[in-house]
Amino acid sequence: MSGPLYVPVLPTRPHAVGACRRLWPDVRAAIRPLWNLPPLPGAAPETLTTLVGKYVDPVSAASRHGGWIDAPFGEDAQTAALAEALSVYCEWGRLLPVTGPERTEAQQAAAVETARRCLRGLGVRVRVTGEWDGHLGEHVRDLLARTGPEVPVDLLLDMGAVLDGRPDAGKEALRALDALMPLAVWRSAALLGGGFPRVTADMLEDGSGEWSRAEWRMWHEVRATGSAYAPLLGYGDYGVQPSSALAQAPAPGRKGGPPWGVLRYTTDSSYLLFKVRTRGSDRIAVNRSAARRIIELPEFRGAGAGQGEEWLSDCANGPLSTSEGVGGPAEWLRAGNLQHMTYVVRSLPGG
Template structure:
């Protein structure tokens, strides 16, 4: 739930946006007092609610304290009175689970259950999920969001881990949606770069195909989800937190990899390095051209613009990278990739 993510979703073409169900996650929120915290939470969620009016999406708040205001009041309101479906998890406090379940019953939009699987599956996770489902009740539609989190090449068994989890979780209830989520953008890109250019494998994409081709009775019904072009670890960062990198990074999603173009961005008074990075992307054989999405169009304009026209900042680069990525993924899933 960052400004660049909201801007990316808003910038999607209608055909793509209508086929996308975002899982918005409220970041860690810090404030001096309860009033400041209330304003901050309202601002974050309100920005999302404004663009998520007509199609459903999920709103997860794993870091919020639902025992106390303002979250105890604000979150049930948004969960019950907007298109944002509530999300809870088997490892969250009882107060969080109860508030999300009550909101799902009141709002009638169903409940997302996000089962995090950063490592291997354990029977305890299955038992905790079953216990949560028993508290929710059979009248509430439920969505299974199996979150593998980071799936890089050093996790070759991620597909098997997902299948083991799904084998245990799918029979627990008639899920309305079953989705597998993961992130494959690397935490550190230095080892992948040669003179600030390189590629990263889309390991999560391979993992999802492994699930779909597993032959399981539920396999063809599993939906695809990912973290976009940022590392999965960014999810736990506080709003406005984290040190700003001295480097900028342009990302472009191809069939099996992310193209990476890094450049020096600290105190830059010169936009040439950004344009060089954009040109490298536009000259790649996999580049699909401006008509493919507004992301591709931005890369073209950045690569070839002259004079005083700006090249954006980190928020811009994250936004256009995700627009390009999301558009391409949706078209691939619909069998219409170009």
């Protein structure tokens, strides 16, 4: 069993695609993203090809080393049209289809058929958002029986949000892996978890906040068990957004938004967030000050550590007379993902 070092679970949004495009080549080569289409509520099947292309064309161009493409929020009436639209990227591109035990039989059958045609594999995404349910293992066994041994399969064990309030996540992941690993000759297996919290203004009353990397701790806990599969288990997370962000439906033409945002920085044990402003007369000074607080941290790795650190340094040292380099919500997400993904790859064995 072998696979990518790092599986970031990302939305098919410009900030995430832009971050993947800008990663240094050696970092990009170690990453296989699990891309997620957003919900497309009420979209008619005949419009889905165009909608899917809007989101997946940039993803396909940025995924030269491969990855997976999933539509976890697809409605039942959209199943056939989504499968047809996504199959193009799987058959002619480098992306692999995804299914899971909780999906409808129609979605499972469509993903398996696409995997057979593209001849490169199928991602089996198993969600465990609470305690492990043994029935899930039975459903995975049934799914694999319908897939057949000729299709390479990758296990994507998705633990959902993994925060400090879920201290048993490692034990539940172990229970799941012990049940799932014997079911197939998995080509690869990755343990995925979301660790960034959903940030609200009151969480940053003093302008900053710190949260532990519980999903990083979970992965290390599983790796330390000595199980035969542990040394080969890949690591995955949701980048610099909470896992719930994937379920946000697009809101075309929406203007406004909160008057604040955050700059993000990942350290060995923590996520650090610093409040910035999206508007107001003091926006430039506040935002450059927030970036300066990051680059003055003992954990800051220097502007040469990656493009995320470089952006933060440029923002911190820019003039107060111009807003150039101060950025906005999309750029803050992109810079955060650049820093986070680069650091994760550098922290993993072999990275």
